[in-house]
Every structure is written in structure tokens, then in C-alpha cells.
Amino acid sequence: MGQTIIEKIISNHSSKKARAGDIAIVDVDLVMATDTTGPLTIKAFENMGGKKVWDSDKMILVIDHASPAPNEGIAVLHDLMREFANEQGIKLYDVGDGICHQLIMDNHHVKPGQLVLGADSHTCTYGAVGAFATGVGSTDLAGVMLTGKTWIKVPETIKINLTGKLQKGVTAKDLILHLVGRFGIQGATYQAIEFTGEVIEKMSLDSRMVIANMVIEMGAKAGLVDLKGLELPYKYDPVKADPDAHYVKTIEIDVSQLETQIAVPHSPDNIKGISEIEDITIQQAFIGSCTNGRLEDLHAAADILEGKKIHPNVRLIIAPASRKVFQDALSDGTVEVLSAAGATFLPAGCGPCVGTHQGIPGNNENIASSTNRNFQGRMGNRNSNIYLGSPAFVASAALKGKITNPKRRLSI
Structure with a gap:
């Protein structure tokens, strides 16, 4: 019997041919930690005698x-990371450089067939280039820092x-939201x-990253997107599944009738077609995050807003996924279009997505957001409601x- 992609990648990083259900000791190609997990990882590493x-x-x-750091306590943790990076000779991306997952991809730190661990649940994003990438806890990552293995x-x-073919105005975000709703948050634990098929083959890297990013919202360990049709600025040998590989389940989906999908409060798998929930008033809108803060996403928003002004009762906040994304959007005029429409730009980074600072909504406010999670309190206020969708x-x-x-706005 042949192997799936993930079985092959794990086999290539271990001493035996891996099959589903096996326990394998693997060599790791890359590890990553952010300011939410990095300080804990560093302390665990030191406690292990590292x-x-x-x-x-x-x-x-x-x-x-x-x-940037919103208070003294977090500023101290940032300094801890900077000091550790300097002592160890580790690459550190600092304030304003952008979101970890975008930076890893922008700078080609991960490539097809690699095995990558990150102390962040959305590390699975790198499956967009055919890597096995997954999130782990800070202590697990500290062990890899010591040994290079796990x-x-x-x-x-x-x-x-x-x-099939996606309708106008329907995007990769709508597709993955539909799948999260179909599987449920534990359906692929x-x-x-x-992911394969003609729809994937026509997708940009930005769109493929959206698909891989949100597999964690259905409990998956990893999402591996077919590389067919994707051009990358370096040579690579894609890892392909064998024709006789065993799958626990094979699903065929024709996307042709899919309408815009929205995750309504308070779970990413609480999915409604937009026709079911139109006309709900919103007070804040956010475009950004590791799911949808890329150049393609800012272009999509500009297509809607060019020459127009946002509603006077709405705050539109945008946090580009990286400094490069912002610079590209500045160069091609996208920033000017969005700013003229009334958008406020934040430094490249996670921004309001995690609710730690910047853009925390008020009580009883409804937020239209391009992020990946809408759990109660996710953006910093339990008394607000988050509606997830495309940019x-x-x-x-x-x-x-x-x-x-x-779809109506794009038809004008």
C-alpha cells in the first residue's frame, strides 16, 4: 500500500517508513515562537538546562x-526575546515586521516537504507550500530547541x-468556512x-494559505495543499501521495453553487450563507490576521471601496500581515484607496485579532472580521459579536x- 503526503514527509524525517497510527521520532527543519509563546518557551528551555x-x-x-508593546509587562517579555535571540544568534522579527506565518512564507524559511513546528496553532498555514507544519506547546518546542527532534x-x-468554479465574490475564505461548518470544530481532530482538484490548481499562494491556515478550526493536525499550478521563486520537488495511498475519507465537493459564507457568533463552525443574515448592523470592521491580511486581501477590499466612503457609524481597521504587504500595497496605490475610503492602518502584525490591544470593540458591538476565530471575547470584549468572512x-x-x-457590490 502506498503512502499519503504526510506519511511520506514523516518517513523522510525519521528512520522508518511511517504509517498512520505509528509513533515516529523525527528530525525538525524549523521551529518558530511568537511573543505569546516565546517567553514561555525560552524559560522552559532554560529550566531543561539548555x-x-x-x-x-x-x-x-x-x-x-x-x-508594539501595549504595557510594561509585555515590553519586558519582548526584551527577553531580543536578548535570547542575540545570545543564541537566532533570527528575530521585531515590531512592525509582521505576522509570524506571513514572514515565514515571505522570506522562504519553509519549503515543500519540510517538517516545521511552531508554538502557535496556525502554524499549519505552511501546508500551503506542501510542508507538514503544525502547532505545539511551548514546552514541546523547548525540547526541540535542545535536541532538534520530537x-x-x-x-x-x-x-x-x-x-467547479467559484462564483464572483466567493473566495478561498468562503470555501474553508464552508468546510469548517461541514466538519465542525472537532470533525477532523x-x-x-x-486539498486537491481544479479549484486549488487555479488558486494563488495567498488563497492557498487561507485554506491551510484554518484547518486547525476543524481540529486537523495539518492541511496539505496540492502544489499543482503554483509557481514558487525557487526549485523544489513536491511530495506527492501514491496512487494507492489509504485515506480515512475522500470527499468530492463542487463549489459552483457556494455563496458567501459567514461564521456567526460565537464559533468558527457556526456557518451561515450570507443570504440568511444580511442587514445585521455592524459598528467595527477589521481586515487582517494570518488568515486574510495579505496583498490579495487588501486588493479585494479596495475593489469594493474605491471612490467610496465607509459608513459614518463604522470603524474600518486594517493590519497588514507584513511590512512587505504594506509596502506593496503602498506602491500600487491600494493604501491610498483604502485610506481615502476611511480605513485606519495599524502596524503590520496580529492587531485586533487576538484582543490583547488595538481595536478592542465596545459592549454589544457587532464586528465584521476577516480573522479565523470568533469565540466569545476573542477580540478582547466578551460582550461583542464577531462575524467572520472574507475581506x-x-x-x-x-x-x-x-x-x-x-457579490452585489462587485457587480456595480
Whole structure:
């Protein structure tokens, strides 16, 4: 019997041919920690007696979740990371550089077929380039910093074949929200998902990152996106599943009739078609996060808002996923379009997504957001309501002051 992609990647990083259910000791290609997890990881490393990381070239630290520091306590933690990076010779991305997952991809720190661990749940984003990437706890990551190895239980794999053509205004975000709603937040727990089909083949890297990013919202260990149709600025050998690989489940989905999808409060799997919830009034709109803060996303918002003004009762906040994204959007005029429409730009980083600072909503406010989670209190106030969707959805809501189908705005 052949192997799935994840079985092959794990086999390539261990001393035996791996099968679903096996326990494998693997060599790790890269580890990453942010300012939410990095300080804990560093302390755990030191408590384990660590003096020197196994390979300073294979570790990345990023200050992105509370960036710039909103208070003295967090500023001290940032300094701890900077000092550790300097002592160990580790690459650190500092305030304003951007979100960890975008920076890892922008700077080609991860490549197809690699095995990457990050102390952040959305590390699975790197599956967009065919890597096995997954989130782990701070203590687990500290162990890898010492040894360069970890143990993994090889996941079973679900294969999803996507056919048809997405309607105008319907995006990769709508597709993955539909799948999260179909599976539920625990429907793919500790399983890998292979995405393939003609829909994937036509997607940009930005869109593929959206798909891989949100597999964690259905409990998956990893999402591996077919590289067919994707051009990367370096040579690579894609890891492909064998024709006789075993899948725990194979699902065929025709996306042609899919409408804009919205996750309504208070769970990412509480999915409604936009036709079911139009006209709900919003007070804040946010475009950003490791899911939808890329150049393609800012372009989608600009397509809606060019030459227009957002609703006077709405605050539109944008946090680009990286400094490069912001600079590219500045160069091509996108920033000017969005700013003229009334958007407020924050430093590149996670921004309001995690609710630690910047953009915390008021009581009983409704937020249209392009992020990945809408749990109660996620953006910093338990008494607010978060509606998740694509950047086009967010821009349309900001323009009209209420939930509006972006397809209508794009048809004008």
C-alpha cells in the first residue's frame, strides 16, 4: 500500500517508513515562537538546562501578537526575546515586521516537504507550500530547541477534491468556512487533510494559505495543499501521495453553487450563507490576521471601496500581515484607496485579532472580521459579536454599515 503526503514527509524525517497510527521520532527543519509563546518557551528551555539551541539557523522568533508593546509587562517579555535571540544568534522579527506565518512564507524559511513546528496553532498555514507544519506547546518546542527532534503520532488523512468554479465574490475564505461548518470544530481532530482538484490548481499562494491556515478550526493536525499550478521563486520537488495511498475519507465537493459564507457568533463552525443574515448592523470592521491580511486581501477590499466612503457609524481597521504587504500595497496605490475610503492602518502584525490591544470593540458591538476565530471575547470584549468572512465581505459591511453580500457590490 502506498503512502499519503504526510506519511511520506514523516518517513523522510525519521528512520522508518511511517504509517498512520505509528509513533515516529523525527528530525525538525524549523521551529518558530511568537511573543505569546516565546517567553514561555525560552524559560522552559532554560529550566531543561539548555545553554545553546541545537541549530540557531533553524529557529525563528517573532514579535507580532502585541506589537508594539501595549504595557510594561509585555515590553519586558519582548526584551527577553531580543536578548535570547542575540545570545543564541537566532533570527528575530521585531515590531512592525509582521505576522509570524506571513514572514515565514515571505522570506522562504519553509519549503515543500519540510517538517516545521511552531508554538502557535496556525502554524499549519505552511501546508500551503506542501510542508507538514503544525502547532505545539511551548514546552514541546523547548525540547526541540535542545535536541532538534520530537515525537509524532502519524495522522490519518482525509482527501478533499474540489471541483467547479467559484462564483464572483466567493473566495478561498468562503470555501474553508464552508468546510469548517461541514466538519465542525472537532470533525477532523488529529487528522491531516489533503486539498486537491481544479479549484486549488487555479488558486494563488495567498488563497492557498487561507485554506491551510484554518484547518486547525476543524481540529486537523495539518492541511496539505496540492502544489499543482503554483509557481514558487525557487526549485523544489513536491511530495506527492501514491496512487494507492489509504485515506480515512475522500470527499468530492463542487463549489459552483457556494455563496458567501459567514461564521456567526460565537464559533468558527457556526456557518451561515450570507443570504440568511444580511442587514445585521455592524459598528467595527477589521481586515487582517494570518488568515486574510495579505496583498490579495487588501486588493479585494479596495475593489469594493474605491471612490467610496465607509459608513459614518463604522470603524474600518486594517493590519497588514507584513511590512512587505504594506509596502506593496503602498506602491500600487491600494493604501491610498483604502485610506481615502476611511480605513485606519495599524502596524503590520496580529492587531485586533487576538484582543490583547488595538481595536478592542465596545459592549454589544457587532464586528465584521476577516480573522479565523470568533469565540466569545476573542477580540478582547466578551460582550461583542464577531462575524467572520472574507475581506470583500468586511469591506462591503464597512461600506453599508450592515452585513451585505459582496457579490452585489462587485457587480456595480
